Amino acid sequence: MVIDTRRCVGCMDCVVACKTENSVPEGFCRDWITETVHGEFPTVQLEIRSERCNHCANPPCVDCCPTGASHVHERGGVVLVTPEKCIGCKACLAACPYDARFIHPDGYASKCTFCIHRVEQGLLPACVSVCPTHCMHFGDADDPLSDVSRLLASRPNYTLLPEAGTKPGVYYLT
């Protein structure tokens, strides 16, 4: 996933769409907005980001799971949780440097799935499909012809906490 921070206005449509699409319980969220203000007046810069699970290529949440409930999708690129296997030990919550997981009121660990049920039908994740500024792009970063690959090749970008060594799969354009 690629998110253009120059287009994001922090409207939280993505948050509402995710909660609706995935029946996220009240009081919880799988994606959220952050605002970072750099500098001092009058040279102040505001950056707004839509954040979620980074679906890391080196996911510590999967490594630490004692039951195999946390796993990578068979086609790669998406980190998922099988609620029926999760014991609620919370090791994955402690292992995630992005604090992207939470304990669902039913007891299992929950997080963003990139709306895999929609993607498998050829649809975009709910957050991407509703974004009014089209700041979010979804695709295969390993395919050099995909939109996300072209955007990453043409614009400066970064990932969150690269120093944590998790190889995040969500990129932010600046």
Added chain:
Amino acid sequence: MTEFTNFRHNPGLDPAVHVWGWEIPVYLFLGGLVAGLMIIAGVRLMIMRPTARQALVCCTIGPLAGLALLSSGMLALFLDLTNKVNVWRLYLTFEPTSPMSWGSWILLLVYPALLANALTHLPEAIPALAKRVPAFVKISDYILARPRFVVGIGLANIAIGVALGIYTGLLLGTLGARPLWNSAVLGPLFLFSGLSTAAALLHGILVLSTPDNERPEFADFLLSMLTRWSEAKPLDIRIAPTLAQADNSFLTIELALIGLLLIGHLTSTAAHQAAAHLLLNGPYAAVFWVFVIGLGILMPLFLQHLELRHRIRHTIAPSLLVLCGGLVLRFVLVAAGQASHWTTALH
């Protein structure tokens, strides 16, 4: 200047991470204590190579206490799970990258190893129990008639004890998202902390079992009731100075490992330095310096040194201090570890 605003509000994560409460520190403490009891019991069993039954605090009372303590620890761990009905899933798979998966299988091996160690000398330590269950005597005779079996039980206790003690530290140490925990030193630190608490527990039991004119009558009454019920013979108290000496060695190593942990963090990334400062001069500093370093390590070191030099008599004070210090160490590290974060250095 950088100002960061997060509009997320997930319970347990915001505004500060608090996914593990009292259950995990209690489990880590009891796990470490049992690991120490296993190692001491294994070493004692191997060094002695006894052919006759003896009333041994290390090889009978320790492992029996270990069985009860480990069960309590596992109960605490179970209480922490939010999806308890799926707990059996732990034993349908082995995940080699998950310390918790390693731990769940190691815990299965702890029970038979501890039980074998306890049964070796049980008829002498608790005759009343042996009278009611004659099988205990047969098992003890069977084990003691085979010196190689005795050595095997000792070795198994040492090996599984080391694995259990290190696992309790690596459970936290492998979680790279929390800089304070992210150190391999936590494995040996929790192992030696477990050894020191185990030696302190056994030393305390020996002190309590020794006749003492200055002990309150009520305490004497309780102890005599316990002795009368079990028909136990007096424990061999000659090992008390050895346990105190061993405890001082373990405490010294534990202190050195805490120093190494902090040096490692202070010479690492900004996030690790911020994590170390949580303990050194941050919100957890008072508890860390007073209850872990001061009362939990230095004070019992000093008291046991005086005991060994025959300046003061053996009391349960150092044992209680070491046990409380070990428990507080786990509480402080679990709480401070959750407060440490990669983004802390940026804010």
